[in-house]
Amino acid sequence: MLLPQTLRLASAVVVLALLITHGDNGYCAAGSIAAPVLKWQLGGCTSWCETGWYSSPAVADLDKDGKPEVIGSGYAIHVLNGSDGSLKWRMKSGHDRNEGNAVDNVGRTWSGIVLADVDGDGEQEIVTAHSGGWVSVYDRQGYFKPGWPKKPTDRELRGLSVSDLDADGFMEIIVTAAVNSKTNSWIFQHDGTLRAGWPQLGSDGESAWGVFNDNAAVGDLDGDGFGEIVVPSDVHSICAYEEDGVQIPASADYSGKDWGAVGIWEDLATELRGWGRCNGVRSESFRANFAKGPAVIADMDGDGINEVVAVGNMYDCTSGYQSKYSAPLIFNADRSRFKTAGADWEKGPVDTGAPLSEDYNRIESNQPNTVVADLDGDGEKEILFPSYDGRLHAFWLDKTEHGSWPYEVDAHATEGFYRFASEPTVADLDNDGKAEVIFASWTQKGSNRTGRLHIVDDQGNRLQEVDLPAAKGSWDWNGALAAPTLANIDTDPDLEVVLNTAHAGLVAYDLPGTANARIIWGTGRGNYQRDGYVVSAKTSCKAGPVTLGPASYSGAEIYRSESTLVTSGSVVIQAGANISFEASSGLRLNRGFRVQDRGSFRARIRDVICPVDQ
Incomplete structure (x- = not known):
């Protein structure tokens, strides 16, 4: 807002x-956080389950009967009764309920389900985006709103968010595509018309050549009361736009360039120079790729000024483009690197560790989705993200990981297979002033094993772990690639956690004793607008x-x-x-x-x- x-x-x-x-295997530590209890599974499945990708579910009382529904999607959009996971209705992606189930899905669903009052009529709309380039706006009963759907590209739309950019009471719909082109971001008005100034080209200079995850953050970056759009991109750029498509200039230190024209290097001196030699010398060769690095807009230090946080894939440009580590960075609103007392993010980012694997034949792609939340209640925000090193990281503003962080999800040395973490959620489940981190994990293809639902404390200590349900059918692994969603989906006062699993449909767990929980980051990209914007x-x-x-x-x-x-x-x-x-x-x-x-x-x-x- x-x-x-x-x-x-x-x-x-x-x-x-x-x-x-x-029937889950449980792993617990002493404390006040009770173990999650399986409530239902196989939500949206028939004789088989659609593959669940990176799309976080949403929860709302769509029919206003006082009972919440769960909305989730792998390909089709499923609306389930929150109490038991039974199907209320479904629609095929790119189609509405008028067309029934005889039509085919237009493609899979990568980005989270959006719920928002898009057109200012006082009713929530459902917004989805899919491969094939389709974006749809539905009313709360699953029928297209006038002017929808739209197809701005033939390539997969992996990014979707909504925001009232110009404070006129109507939401704009922002989509980004996994397309090898500088034309990769579009903004639609609530009625399906393209917004003036869009689609927008990425900046010249350092290429902004496609958006391969749900990367865009949308919020008031500069304090003018209007929305800015920050889009990390393949290869080395983070683009930033005003709501009318005008590119935001970077600091004068970057010689008159816009945000998106500044390439990101590990070494600040090389970055300020504007180019590196790629000669094997680290300071001349390590640079960050943001193809899969979502941004977050947040006031990190509580001074009333917003920053941009993103995690890039630091690689060696010498030859072979070998990935080195997941690199968290913080930028000021003018694209300069963030620095304050005790928090020097101008220097190169912390080397978090090399990837365990990037072989798609062995694993699904790890997405380093950034989460920003105050874990320890000190008024400053921490940065969390899953990495391809098999760990969930949590950095404090002093640029270190406190307590037992990072949290080791992978144990292939003892288990014999890889395990990776989803985007986490954050909530103070017992309302004691310290947050818990709730996330899922997923396993290597062919492992015949399943991921887990994890709960850890603010210092990275394990509180609870339970195995997720086994895959349905012939699949040889399971887990959840997408961030969980925390919500009350039934009539009791406690929260539940809902997961869009890879091969067991939508799954829900009760979280006993959480009636007074404080949700901080409760779903993928932080909220149902999927805007990656943290209001201070x-x-x-x-x-x-x-x-x-x-x-x-x-x-x-x-x-x-x-x-x-x-x-x-x-x-x-x-x-x-x-x-x-x-x-x-x-x-x-x-x-x-x-x-x-x-x-x-x-x-x-x-x-x-x-x-x-x-």
Whole structure:
């Protein structure tokens, strides 16, 4: 959500959690986090299961019967009853429910399922993107909205996100393609028309030649109240655009270049020079490829200014282009490297370790999806990502991994096969002020083994691990490539975790004792807009009356289980407090929660976002 500058400077924004009243093998450590309990499996399967790729599921009460549905996709889009995983309805990718099941899918689903009120009608839409170049917007019943679907390219759309870029109350739909071309990013209006200034070419100079993962981050990078689009790309570039397609200039240190024209090298001096010799000398030969490196926009150090975080594949350009390690980097809004007291990210990134394998005949591709979250509750954010070295990494701002991090997922020396991690989710499951990290793993092809559901603490210590269900049919491995989704999918107060597994369909686990959990990064790319944008928050803020009316709210984020209210006054409300508020008939909070009747409602303050002048 992007607030107008006047609201951000003059109003306090209170973020509320929507607590509205109207046979596995287990591996555990002592502690208060209970083991996950298998709730259901084989969701969306028939006599066979579609392969689940990197698409995170979503959860919403689509039919407004008070019971959540799970929406997931490998190829077709499946809508399941959250309580038991039974099928409510499905539609083939690139088609809607009017066409039934006799048609073929247009292709697989790589990016996460998007849920958002795209057209401002107060109802959530479902947005999906697929191979074959198709992007679709459906109403909550599975029928195409006017103007959809669209096909901007013949190649696979691996990136999908939505955002209200220009703060006009309508969402834009951003897609990126795995295409060997500088034309690889498109933005559509809510009605299916192409936005002015798009599609946009990547910058000249260092090539921006295709986007091979769900890479784009969309958020207010420069504090102007409007959205910017940051797109890491193959080969060496991170492109950055204003909402109208204008490329964002880089720091004057880069001699008048735009973001996307600056190649990324391990050595800063070589990067500033603009070229390396590729002669076998490390400082002249190590450079980063961002074909599969999603960006995140976040205020890393709590100073009110956003940075860009991304993980690149550092390789040797001398010959053979051998991969060396997964490289986390932080950039300022002007593309210069981030540096603050005790956090020098100007120097070359930390060498995290060589890949175990990049052989597609042996493993699926590891995607180093970046997650940004405050693990230890100190107010600064950490950087998490899975790597092809078989570990899940977590870096603090001091550029080191604390405690027991990185977490070793692979144990091929003892198990005899490779195991890799998915993008993680982050939540304070027991509400003790310290976050837990929840993620899945997947195994080597032909291993006849399965991945696991993992829960580790903020310091990287194992709390719980359970084996995922075995593959259905003749498949010889299983696991989950995609980030899990944390949500309450039934009528009890506890959270569940939903996984889109490779060969056992959609799977759900109960997480006992999590009724008061605090979700921090709850699904792939952080939220159901899939925008990779972390809205900063403080623990207390000046706030006053919480009586709502048409003039006193800025929007809501149902997809993050939060609402956002704008208030004024001088009362200090702490995070964790319970409040009541009045709502007038027909009030719509801008991301999908709608108050149909007048009445009193209760909510729990999750975070409080203060304006920058407090």
